[in-house]
Amino acid sequence: MEAAKHHEENWEDVFNKALEEANIKPEDIDLVAYARGPGMGPCLRVGLKAAEEIAKLANLKETVGINHCIAHLSIGTLIDNAKDPVILYVSGANTQVIALEGEKYRIFGETLDMGCGNFIDTFARLLGLGFPGGPKIDELAKKGKNFLELPYSVKGMDVSFSGLFTHLKQRIEKGEKNKEDLAYSVQETAFSMVTEVAERAMAHCNKEELILGGGVCCNSRLQDMTKKMCKQRGAKVIIPDFPLLLDNGAMIAWQGFLERKNKSKELLLRPYERTDEVEVNWL
Numbered sequence: 001m002e003a004a005k006h007h008e009e010n011w012e013d014v015f016n017k018a019l020e021e022a023n024i025k026p027e028d029i030d031l032v033a034y035a036r037g038p039g040m041g042p043c044l045r046v047g048l049k050a051a052e053e054i055a056k057l058a059n060l061k062e063t064v065g066i067n068h069c070i071a072h073l074s075i076g077t078l079i080d081n082a083k084d085p086v087i088l089y090v091s092g093a094n095t096q097v098i099a100l101e102g103e104k105y106r107i108f109g110e111t112l113d114m115g116c117g118n119f120i121d122t123f124a125r126l127l128g129l130g131f132p133g134g135p136k137i138d139e140l141a142k143k144g145k146n147f148l149e150l151p152y153s154v155k156g157m158d159v160s161f162s163g164l165f166t167h168l169k170q171r172i173e174k175g176e177k178n179k180e181d182l183a184y185s186v187q188e189t190a191f192s193m194v195t196e197v198a199e200r201a202m203a204h205c206n207k208e209e210l211i212l213g214g215g216v217c218c219n220s221r222l223q224d225m226t227k228k229m230c231k232q233r234g235a236k237v238i239i240p241d242f243p244l245l246l247d248n249g250a251m252i253a254w255q256g257f258l259e260r261k262n263k264s265k266e267l268l269l270r271p272y273e274r275t276d277e278v279e280v281n282w283l
């Protein structure tokens with residue numbers, strides 16, 4: 001798999017650069033954390049192997065494996081001292097609304113098929129915009145003037161993008177040419193869907209903070225929409241800076257620090273781990 005190969009070829013350079021920037025040596029590291037899941041097995045295995053090698057260099061016998069989705073929530077919580085937030089986590093592969101209820105991080109809503117980011121990237125390819133399409137769609141949408149009615153698919157607390165994608169594909173094949181209006185309408189539709197679910201989770205759980213996480217949350221229109229929704233509710237929206245919105249090493253390290261008492265000699269991966277399977281013993 002290409003992504004795993006890329007990780008394999010690059011992790012040592014990234015690690016050495018991080019040491020250089022922090023001006024420390026491997027022996028100065030006192031805790032090593034890695035993402036045990038969810039994610040693609042081959043990529044997670046590279047991370048695990050890197051964690052194992054770094055732990056050896058640092059003379060550490062134990063490491064801590066953490067849940068990737070919860071790490072997005074924790075880094076957002078850290079940057080703005082959130083008390084009890086809901087997270088809207090929208091990335092290529094993931095689209096979830098998560099909050100702490102009954103001592104577990106529960107998924108209140110999620111995509112039933114493709115992640116919102118994958119949907120937008122695939123749509124961008126249909127328009128011939130290349131990859132990654134998200135930032136280009138964001139720019140194109142600003143020039144859109146007419147809203148085109150598109151399938152709006154919220155089912156209970158979940159969302160679905162595959163029907164919307166098929167509709168767009170057929171529309172483009174039939175000759176729909178106005179890329180600006182299409183991009184504008186796609187953003188209005190898809191982001192309204194995820195914002196609606198996030199709002200209902202906040203109302204249901206009586207929570208007053210929303211954290212954005214995942215690369216799609218860099219989108220200016222999604223940020224606008226969630227800001228407006230939170231303002232209307234008298235709630236606070238927390239948007240981490242660009243590098244912390246995307247997948248990043250700092251969030252894995254911070255979650256590892258929070259869970260330092262869970263460190264173990266056992267290295268394990270859980271590619272399909274759901275957030276509500278994680279025992280929350282660090283709060």
Ligand code: FE2
Pocket residue numbers: 068072091214246247
């Ligand atoms: Fe992520």
